[in-house]
Amino acid sequence: MSEFNNLYAIQSPKFLKVLSVNELDHLAGEIRRFLVDSLSKTGGHIAPNLGVVELTIAMHYAFDSPTDKFLWDVGHQSYIHKILTGRAKDFVNLRKYKGLSGFPRREESEHDVWETGHASTSLSAALGMAVTRDAMGADYHIVPVIGDGALSGGMALEALNHIGYEQRRMIIILNDNDMSISNNVGAIKKHLERMRMTRSYHNVKQRTKSVVKQVPMIGSRVENWISQLKANTRKLFFDGKASFFEDLGLGYIGPINGHDISLLIEVFEVAKELDHPVVLHVSTEKGRGYNPAAADNRGSWHGIGPFDIINGKKIRAPKHEDDRAWSGIVSQTLERLAARDEKIIAVTPAMIKGSKLEFFQDKFADRLFDVGIAEEHAATFAGAMSIDNFHPFLAIYSTFLQRSYDQILHDIARQNLHTVIGVDRCGFATGDGDTHHGIYDISFLRGIPNMTICMPKDDCEAQNMLYSAFYAYSGPIAMRYPRGYHRFKEVESFTIIPYASWEVVKEGNDGVILAFGPQLKRAITIAERLAAEHGTDYAVVNARFIKPMDEQLLHQLFEKYPQLVTIEEGARIGGFGSAVLEFANKYNYHNQIRIFAIEDTFIAQGDIENLYKEAKIDTEYIVRELSTQGDSYEGTD
Ligand SMILES: Cc1ncc(C[n+]2csc(CCOP(=O)(O)OP(=O)(O)O)c2C)c(N)n1
Ligand SMILES: CC(=O)[C@@H](O)[C@H](O)COP(=O)(O)O
Ligand SMILES: [Mg+2]
Numbered sequence: 336m337s338e339f340n341n342l343y344a345i346q347s348p349k350f351l352k353v354l355s356v357n358e359l360d361h362l363a364g365e366i367r368r369f370l371v372d373s374l375s376k377t378g379g380h381i382a383p384n385l386g387v388v389e390l391t392i393a394m395h396y397a398f399d400s401p402t403d404k405f406l407w408d409v410g411h412q413s414y415i416h417k418i419l420t421g422r423a424k425d426f427v428n429l430r431k432y433k434g435l436s437g438f439p440r441r442e443e444s445e446h447d448v449w450e451t452g453h454a455s456t457s458l459s460a461a462l463g464m465a466v467t468r469d470a471m472g473a474d475y476h477i478v479p480v481i482g483d484g485a486l487s488g489g490m491a492l493e494a495l496n497h498i499g500y501e502q503r504r505m506i507i508i509l510n511d512n513d514m515s516i517s518n519n520v521g522a523i524k525k526h527l528e529r530m531r532m533t534r535s536y537h538n539v540k541q542r543t544k545s546v547v548k549q550v551p552m553i554g555s556r557v558e559n560w561i562s563q564l565k566a567n568t569r570k571l572f573f574d575g576k577a578s579f580f581e582d583l584g585l586g587y588i589g590p591i592n593g594h595d596i597s598l599l600i601e602v603f604e605v606a607k608e609l610d611h612p613v614v615l616h617v618s619t620e621k622g623r624g625y626n627p628a629a630a631d632n633r634g635s636w637h638g639i640g641p642f643d644i645i646n647g648k649k650i651r652a653p654k655h656e657d658d659r660a661w662s663g664i665v666s667q668t669l670e671r672l673a674a675r676d677e678k679i680i681a682v683t684p685a686m687i688k689g690s691k692l693e694f695f696q697d698k699f700a701d702r703l704f705d706v707g708i709a710e711e712h713a714a715t716f717a718g719a720m721s722i723d724n725f726h727p728f729l730a731i732y733s734t735f736l737q738r739s740y741d742q743i744l745h746d747i748a749r750q751n752l753h754t755v756i757g758v759d760r761c762g763f764a765t766g767d768g769d770t771h772h773g774i775y776d777i778s779f780l781r782g783i784p785n786m787t788i789c790m791p792k793d794d795c796e797a798q799n800m801l802y803s804a805f806y807a808y809s810g811p812i813a814m815r816y817p818r819g820y821h822r823f824k825e826v827e828s829f830t831i832i833p834y835a836s837w838e839v840v841k842e843g844n845d846g847v848i849l850a851f852g853p854q855l856k857r858a859i860t861i862a863e864r865l866a867a868e869h870g871t872d873y874a875v876v877n878a879r880f881i882k883p884m885d886e887q888l889l890h891q892l893f894e895k896y897p898q899l900v901t902i903e904e905g906a907r908i909g910g911f912g913s914a915v916l917e918f919a920n921k922y923n924y925h926n927q928i929r930i931f932a933i934e935d936t937f938i939a940q941g942d943i944e945n946l947y948k949e950a951k952i953d954t955e956y957i958v959r960e961l962s963t964q965g966d967s968y969e970g971t972d
Contacts, residue, residue: 338368338372339365339368339369339372339423341365342365342366342369342418342423343423343424345418345419345420345421345423346421347420347421348395348396348400348419348420348446351392351395351396351419352396354396356596356597359392359393359396359596360389360596362392363388363389363392363596364624366388366392366415366418367385367388367623367624367625369418369423369426370384370385370388370414370415371385371624371625371644372644373426373427373429374426374429374639374642375641375642375643375644376427376641377426377427377428377429377430377431377641378429378430378638378639378640378641378642378766379414379429379430379437379638379639379766380411380412380414380437380637380638381622381625381628381636381637381638381639382514382621382622382628382629382631382636382637383409383411383412383482383512383621383637384411384412384414384415385621385622385623385624385625385628385629386412386510386512386593386619386620386621386622386623387412387415387480387510387593387619388415388623388624389593389594389595389596389599390480390508390510390593390599390617390619391415391416391419392415392419392596393596393599393600393603394416394478394480394508394599394603395416395419395420396596396600397599397600397603397604397607398476398478398603398607399475400420400446401445401446401448402475403475403476403477403478404448404449404461404464404475404476404477404478405446405448405478405479405480406448406449406451406457406460406461406464406477406478406479406480407438407439407449407451407457407480408451408454408455408456408457408458408479408480408481408482408485408491409438409451409452409453409454409482409485410437410438410439410450410451410452411437411438411638412480412482412510413438413439413447414426414429414437416439416446416447417435417443417444420444420446420447421444422435422443422444430765430766430767430768430940431766431940431941431942432939432940432941432942432945432946433939433941434940436768436939436940437766437767437768437940438450438451438452438767438768438770439451448464449464450770451770452767452768452769452770452771453734453735453737453738453770454482454484454485454488454491454708455481455485455486455487455488455489455490455491455708456490457479457480457481457485457491458479458481458490458491458494458495458498458507459490459493459494459497460479461477461478461479461494461498461505461507462494462497462498462501462503462505464477465477465501465503465504465505466501466503469503476504476505476506476607477504477505477506478505478506478507478508479505479507479508480508480510481507481508481509481510482509482510482511482512482515483509483510483511483512483513483514483515483519483523483524483527484514484515484516484519484685484707484708485708486509486523487515487519487520487521487523487524487685487707487708487709488707488708488709489709489711489712495580495583495585496583498583498585498612499580499583499584499585499612500584501612502584502611502612503612504609504610504611504612505612505613506603506606506607506609506612506613506615507585507612507613507614507615508615508617509527509589509614509615509616509617510593510617510619511527511531511590511616511617511618511619512618512619512620512621513527513528513531513621514621514632514634515634515685515707515708516634516637516638516685516686516687516688516689517632517633517634517685517687517688517693517705518632519707520685520705520706520707521706521707523579524707526578526579527616530578530589530590530616531590531616531618578614578616580614584611584612585611585612585613585614586609586611586612586613586614587613587614587616588602588605588606588613588614588615588616589614589615589616589617589618590616590617590618591615591616591617591618592617592618593617593618593619593620594619594620594623599617602615603615621637622636626647627647628647633688633693634687634688635688637688654820655822657822657823657824658820658821658822658823659794659820659821659822659823660691660818660819660820661759661797661816661817661818661819661820661821662689662690662691662730662759662816663691663823664794664797664798664816664821664823665691665730665757665759665797665801665814665816666690666691666692666694666695666730667691667694667823667825668797668798668801668802669681669695669728669757669801670694670695670698670699671825672801672802672805673695673698673699673702674698676726676805677702678724678725678726679702679725679726679728679805680702680703680704680717680720680725680726680727680728681695681699681702681703681704681727681728681730682703682704682706682713682716682717682727682728682729682730683703683704683705683706683713683729683730683731684705684706684707684708684709684710684712684713684731684735685705685706685707685708685709686730686731686732686735686759687703687705689732689759689760690730690731690732690757690759692730704716710731710735710736710738710739711738711739711741711742712742713729713731713739714729714731714739714742714743714746714747714754714756715742715746715747717729717754717756718742718746718747718750718752718754718811719746719752720754721752721753721754722752726753726755726805727754727755728755728756728757729754729755729756729757730757730759731756731757731758731759732758732759732760732771732773733758733759733760733761733773733774733775733776733815734760734764734770734771734772734773736756736758736776736813737775737776737779740779743756743780743783743786743811744783747811748783748784748785748786748810748811749784749785751785751809751810751811752810752811753808753809753810753811753812754811754812755801755804755805755812755814756811756812756813756814757801757814757816758773758776758813758814758815758816759773759816759818760773760817760818761773761774761776761790761815761816761817761852761904761905762774762817762818762852762853762904762905763818763904763938763943763946763947764818765818765940765941765942765943765946766940766941767940768939768940768941769937769938769939769940772938773817773818774904774905774906774933774938775905775906776788776813776815776905777815777881777903777905777906777909777910777911778905778906778908778909778910778913779909780813780882781881781882781909781910781913781914782909783811785810785811786810786811786812786813786882787804787808787810787811787812787813787834787835787880787882787883788813788815788880788881788882789804789812789813789814789815789851789879789880789881790814790815790816790851790852790879790881791814791816791852791879792851792852792853792855792856792877792879793821793822794821794822794823794824795824795826796832796879797814797816797821798825798826798829799826799829799830799831799832800814800832800879801814802829802830802831803829803831803832803834806831807831807832807834808834815852815881816852817852817853817904819853821853832879834880835880835883835884835885835886836879836880836885836888837849837876837877837878837879837880837884837885837888837889838876838877838879839874839875839876839877839888840855840859840875840876840877841859841862841873841874841875842874843862843872843873843874843875843896844872844874845871845872845873845896845897845898846871846873846874846896846897846898846899846900846961847873847874847875847876847892847895847896847898847899847900848861848862848873848874848875848876848900848901848902849876849878849892849899849900849901849902849911849915850875850876850877850878850901850902850903851877851878851879851881851903851911852879852904853904854902854903854904855875855877857902857954858875858902859875860954861873861902861954861957861958861961862874862875864954864958865958865961865962868958868962869962871961871962873900873961874892874896876888876892878901878911881911881914882914884914884915884918886918889915889918890922893918893919893922893924893926896926897926897927898926898927898928898929899915899926899927899928899929900928900929900930900931900957900961901915901928901929901930901931901932902931902932902952902957903931903932903952904933904947904950904952905932905933906932906933906935907930907932907933907934907935908935910930910932911932912928912930912931912932913930915928915930916928916930929960929961931951931952931956931957931960932952933950933952934950934951938950
């Protein structure tokens with residue numbers, strides 16, 4: 336008998352409707368205990384979810400999902416929604432291969448009406464749904480939930496601009512915990528802070544109560560109050576200066592204590608009566624109810640692996656004391672370079688923690704710019720610094736770089752601005768799944784003139800590549816590195832890696848395998864296995880420059896080997912293998928070319944071994960294919 340049987344038994348949120356406030360509060364406690372217990376085993380986005388327990392319960396009480404539509408921005412805080420819609424038992428496989436997604440998924444439940452993962456999309460989607468709702472003459476509620484961090488994203492601001500103009504009915508819940516992953520930043524953050532400080536919860540509560548007299552749970556409709564509200568929400572709730580939202584033509588109610596279920600329900604009932612878009616400014620505490628998560632302000636409990644509930648210590652796989660995250664290898668090198676070059680400036684779009692820039696920030700506070708969730712702005716902002724011969728370093732995850740495509744092309748590459756872009760989390764993102772895999776950047780960057788794309792094989796090459804990117808190369812340079820760890824030893828002194836140079840790391844006679852980054856090690860293993868198990872003798876080349884390639888060496892390889900093999904943890908279309916094919920086509924080579932890359936399909940979440948297998952780039956598969964030389968090979972002849 337599990338302590339959480341009640342939660343496992345939930346089939347739909349309908350059961351909430353008959354519960355009393357006390358019972359709802361009790362349920363909130365049960366859900367918190369479940370989240371801490373379950374995530375201590377699987378890991379997941381714990382702090383964002385602990386903060387929205389009461390909010391989600393109140394939403395499912397006051398609205399009728401799935402008729403009313405909830406849109407979770409980023410979606411990392413949708414765990415309680417999943418519990419209340421019958422998925423508690425699936426948490427045992429949260430973020431695992433073929434398990435429960437950490438984000439809303441339409442195929443998982445009819446209650447997940449919009450899929451997310453990347454930030455700031457919910458308001459645009461809500462407006463699209465509002466237009467079609469109105470066109471169909473329907474009257475359900477559309478309820479996007481957006482955090483204060485996600486609100487800083489350009490898309491959210493573009494959508495607010497449109498929503499204020501369109502005036503379509505929707506209830507925007509602004510979940511303000513005054514945190515992004517790390518501390519939130521920006522002028523809007525300051526505005527929200529002012530709203531929180533000048534307008535107390537008490538104020539909203541008193542006003543709500545005085546109008547909805549003695550509301551037990553669902554406020555009985557008070558006709559004249561509702562008509563006043565329709566006329567002007569602002570007058571009822573505030574005395575002070577208008578909020579930013581009101582200036583844009585939206586209603587605004589807040590701040591509302593996001594942990595007071597009965598107040599939340601009352602306010603939702605009010606908002607349901609409005610015939611225009613309204614922002615409900617809900618104030619919550621990230622990590623609430625679990626001390627280590629609540630006390631954290633460095634983002635350490637935003638998303639975590641398994642941990643010990645009692646002492647809050649993370650349970651990590653044993654690793655060598657000299658192992659570092661790849662982001663750490665790069666950021667530590669950046670610190671070393673920045674210590675002797677005042678022109679190095681780091682830019683991050685809200686990923687100080689993930690990009691391991693906390694120490695850079697501690698040392699060079701005035702040379703670290705966290706611009707919020709604003710990848711488009713981050714790219715142009717960084718690029719512009721090179722005009723005055725400063726050395727910008729834009730640290731950005733591959734998946735979020737997708738947002739900056741036009742800025743890289745139009746602003747940076749077209750003007751050939753010397754901008755070093757640290758492309759982090761290249762390859763599979765494992766538990767986050769298809770929204771976050773960093774497997775498209777080669778394809779979308781390769782076609783941009785002036786771009787250099789490179790990836791180091793190890794810690795030493797990473798340090799020298801970063802150094803070379805600043806001091807020996809020009810134009811935009813995308814230096815890629817993966818998630819995960821690598822042994823780290825600081826190089827005594829930096830050396831220049833010749834531009835666009837590859838290196839032969841193993842000689843051979845029968846064919847050559849081209850790979851880069853951590854795949855190089857796998858390529859060597861594959862070559863060794865082919866030699867030992869099948870007597871074939873493959874050379875291996877470190878193709879550390881994906882663009883431009885080492886054309887001189889590539890000509891020699893085409894002349895020497897009948898077969899060239901490429902291995903990459905990236906999309907096949909437009910990827911590195913494609914580049915080799917294009918080269919063969921251009922110079923009329925007819926060698927056999929075998930490409931091991933990710934086919935034209937989205938790959939879901941999971942551990943790296945399963946993802947490799949699903950993508951058919953695992954070692955076993957490649958060895959088998961190369962040893963049998965199956966019928967289906969890529970060839971140019
Ligand atoms: C486009 C994009 N950039 C960055 C991220 C990484 N990211 C995930 S959650 C998050 C912070 C979101 O803060 P907020 O919306 O306030 O939600 P909270 O975690 O505070 O509940 C960030 C930066 C992302 N998911 N999407
Ligand atoms: C939801 C989101 O986008 C981030 O929280 C992301 O999950 C972070 O990934 P890392 O754990 O690789 O930093
Ligand atoms: Mg927040």
